[in-house]
Amino acid sequence: MAPSRAYRIFIHVAAIVVSLVFLAPFAWLAIASVSLQADLLALPLRWIPSHVSFERYQQIFSSTGDTIFANFRQSLINSLIVASVTVVVSTVVGLLGAYAFARVRFRLARATLLTFLATYMVPPIALVIPLYLIMVQLHLLDTKLGLIVVYCSFTTPFVLWTMGNYFQTIPMELEEAAQVDGCTRVGALVRVILPIARPGLLSTMLLAFLIAWDEFLYALIFTSTDRAKTIPVAIAEFTGRYSTDFGLQAAGGLLAAVPPVLLAVAFQRHIVGGLSAGAVKG
């Protein structure tokens, strides 16, 4: 039986309403970023800017020296480097461990996995002071490397969990066949399992990237200059210091949103695929 006409109309209307609720704040972010300051401060508010200006973006991309614009650009670059390296390191490291949980029988496997996951429960604030002191001693304070080391410590348990789940959904026989054909187990992991696990791998890497891109507290405490400051810290500072320069806040916010939002939209199919294969199976 085909769904009734009323039902079809209802779901489409509902989807449009939800879409508007989700898109409106984004739209305003975009409008504010190209509006003149005068339009944003006008009363009553001018919804459609009297003049469209891409000057803020231009300055963020081309300004040199120690300006707020150049700082913004540098923190974007820092975030890109920190998040990307974190994803690569924690994925490689976590994949091996995930394979152990999914395929190798060993004592205390469950306890070990739970111990890894337990680190996720600890609030960052419990670790941040001792870590700060270690960073001072190792000269890692205000460096990208310092942030990467800390970020890997919380993205790796995540990779262990999601990829471990994903590996379990792949039939054992494929691997056994590869081993019969003379592959080592690690060889089978790389040549047979990984290609099949690609959707799960993509969604895991995407989520790890978002987690690293989003991190705030450690970056706030550990970084202080352009050398390592990430975009969330730059935006938080900026909203505190220039609290009425909404246009620039919007432009910076939009730029900070572009990498994760684009990645998420591009790989949205894999998000559902990755989640349904692993975590959600009853």
Add this chain to the structure above:
Amino acid sequence: MSTIKAGARAAPRRISLKARTREGRFALALLIPSIVVVFGVVIYPLIKTMITSLYAVTSPFPGSYPFVGLRNYTTALTQTEFWSSVLRTLYFTVVSTGLELVLGLGIALLLNAPLRMRWVFRAIVVMPWALPTIVNAALWKYMFDAQYGVINAALTQLHLQDAYRAWFSQPFQALNIVILADVWKNTSLAAFFLLAGLTTIPRDLYEAARIDGETAWGSFLRITLPLLKPAILIVLVLRTIEAFKVFDIIFVMTRGGPVNGTESVAFYTYQQAFSNEFFGYGAALSYLIAIFVMALAVVYVRLLRSDREVFA
């Protein structure tokens, strides 16, 4: 293998034992990088914070501080300021997670429905979730701005309110606005987890239920909800744990104000440690948060446990 000669009775055991140690070593070799990367960073600070929580440490730098035993903990547990931050955090956690679950379920059902251009809708739904928390916080703070915010502008121009309102001036109202911002962003995550659960439910079940004369609402209650239980629990686990540690969004939107009205436990801890430099007290507070979240997690793991061995 040579063990075949050693006799039928002894052989299987010897093989399995040998194989088991070999498997154990192999697992360890695979896990060592993860252990180094995770516990190499986490273990020392965890122990150090535990020790700090037993001393009256009042500066971030090493030195000799008086040992106070569990007094930092007892101080926290007898402080009204601490308990009101716990209550606010619980309110934030329950309301935001509840809303995210209910709205997320509605959106998941829509995402699973026969929509035209479903992929467009899915792409839109994923967007708020990918928006960085700090940007989300700054965006909503701006939208609710007392003088220049779009919410005031829209409500006034639509004649839904007479004058601009200072949204963040009332503590409880400010807390609810923070919840709104959190729900707007994180409902997507709930929706995607629930959608993942929905796609695993076989369509035949609904067919069979319809033939048995079940209404749509009836099959939602008796098929969809029970089969979604694992997905619902995952959302509950992830969201409550995150919500209980809430810090970033409050740091940007309200800094805990007005009059501590939005001060979560994590924010209270941050204030005590970094603004007042009560590092010993802050360490004790962060352990209390960790213990609470851990207890919550244990309850959830119990609920989630199925017959699969390693993965709950």
